[in-house]
Amino acid sequence: METEKQLYTISIYTENNIGLLNRISAIFQRRHLNIESLNISASEIEAVSRFTILVNMTEESVKKIIGQIEKQVEVIKAYFHTDEDTIYQESCLFKIKSDLLFEERQIQNIIKESNARIVTVNKEFFVLEKSGRRSELEILHRELNVFGVMQFVRSGRIAITKDKLKITEMLNAFKN
């Protein structure tokens, strides 16, 4: 079994219930495992939530964690994927002084080349949005930092798998 640590994306389909985040994060906390990023959102199925958790651990550990997560009553199904199994992205926002847009020509080039999007502009500041791989976001962050960034925020990873996840079939099977 692989003993090297690597990044895994964990996808968890759950009922949308209060307290479930606590229950799932407790599984990591109890084993002294760090969560790199965490995102909870709606899924393709009504009233079913999707957790996307990025972790850095060995394959053996991630398998055990999946077992513990799936054991929770309100978890429908949990999976883990490597980066190759998924299409994944993160998103970030930059708040930058509007003056810079006119004073520093270079910024305009950076925005164009990075395919970042200007979300809003007013007299004082503008907000830039960029989605993509972590490395792309980091490059943009580095480049903009030269000029000064008033605020920066980055989301957790979200990921879609290349393979089918048969959640609907699973839920239908319960009804039958």
Next chain:
Amino acid sequence: METLTSKQKEYLEQPKDRISGSEAIVRCLLAEGVEVLYGYPGGAIMPVYDELYKYEGKINHVLTRHEQCAAHAAQGYARISGKVGVAMATSGPGATNLITGIADAQIDSTPIVCITGQVPSHLLGSDAFQETDIVGISTPVTKWNHQITKASQIPEVIARAFYIARSGRPGPVLIDITKDAQFEEFDFQYKKCTGVRSYKPVPEIDENSITAAAALINSAKKPMIVWGQGVILGKAEEELKAVIEKTGIPSAWTILGASAIPTVHPLNVGMVGMHGNYAPNVLTNECDVLIAIGMRFDDRVTGKLDEYATQAKIIHFEIDPAEIDKNVKTDVAVLGDAKTSLKKLVSLLKTNSHPDWLQKFKDLYTIEYDKVIKNDLYPTAKGLTMGEVLKEINIQTKGEAAIVTDVGQHQMIACRYADFNVSKSNITSGGLGTMGFALPAAIGAKMAAPEREVVAIIGDGGYQMTIQELGTIFQNKVPVKIVVLNNEFLGMVRQWQQLFFDKRYASTEMVNPNFVAIAQGYYIEAKKVTKRENLAAAVKEMIASDEPYFLEVCVEKENNVFPMVPSGASVSEIRLE
């Protein structure tokens, strides 16, 4: 006065279905077949107690002297009966006092439902009087938990609580109910829960895994079975017996698996683990196929993991998929409940016997007998041993008693030497190791199985953690037999201090009170034995009694429990002295 129309009369005589949340809670419990619950009242649960008062005669509430003991009593009830035990407490400290019992039930897979009162919903999060986030606190130690803030949620949530607690791998469920939901009226309707869509209690059995397991077992030269509580929880005692007898495989048990197969069965080779028997521990590292059934390879069972049965192929029969490969890597995993799996397995097994292999177990038993057992059961030294007390209890109960133990030396001695002829007879705190467990658990066990002899065996340390339950025993006339094996030490810790900390007996010596006087203070018949010649008669008198009975036996102060697998050592490095 206005006379009532026949229609009005009819309406009034109809069962009142618009009821309060608190009445609904009691009706839900009745609908789940609950006859007795254990608890302690307080502000936030008072409406429910008011209903319990009105429903007296239909449901029996037992007032324990501490909420922790309500949880343990519910555990004892569940462990001996296989039914769901119920505990109730108020918010805040009432609820937090349940936690030790809940954690114990979680790690030992015991089905209990705990109901706690909570401050009214509009006060949630305001640091109100006796408010605590019990759902948050209990999350890591419950199979499921939920907070109810509307009366209309009560029937569905309670039905689900019972279903989840008892199905699959059982466990504790906590339901927290705000006081306003208890007062609120609603149209009551109860429906038993038969499934939860996100929850699969029993995995489907893969026939291929059974075939693979059977092939391995049939070709094994030195197979060994280790069964655990999964056999008892899955009611698979007969199926296990059939497998053992057909294959002639020497079979050992974990502490919680004890009593599933009678002690005297010729293929029962004893207990595995830290203070288990010599043969099954040593031969774990010699067998060629290890068949684990309904057990979870706890560290107290395996010792040093990377030297545990590395030579053997491992077959693991297990209901909880998360247990597969958790500690020990398996070669064949058979998911499913033990009863169904073993039934399918047995038809694929060859009739067999392993006389030479079994002889090895017998030879090692002889060594253990000479070095340890003989001195424990037939001591020549002056001081009484815990083992000889167990021997007397075996004689007087014909090995048919349910033995409820606490945690420590007396527990290991009881598990090693008690005769278990009936299943569900070893009620002990295995995984959590909760001192104070035995006395309240014995109350629950005796009330669930009044026809059985229930003997609580407790050390002088653990006894004083929940000694106040003598009050519950007295008030409810629960005829449990209480044996305190008094060595005036926290014996197991002292043993470790002797062996691993150069006899620095830090805070393990106990200056004890007059236990007999305390029991008598609760009007419980009590006796103290200090000499061997008085032991047999005292045990006889205790067992013959129809009332609660307390027996203190003063045993040798510094005896140790052997064999012993030192912490961090391999199971085959088990020490006999």
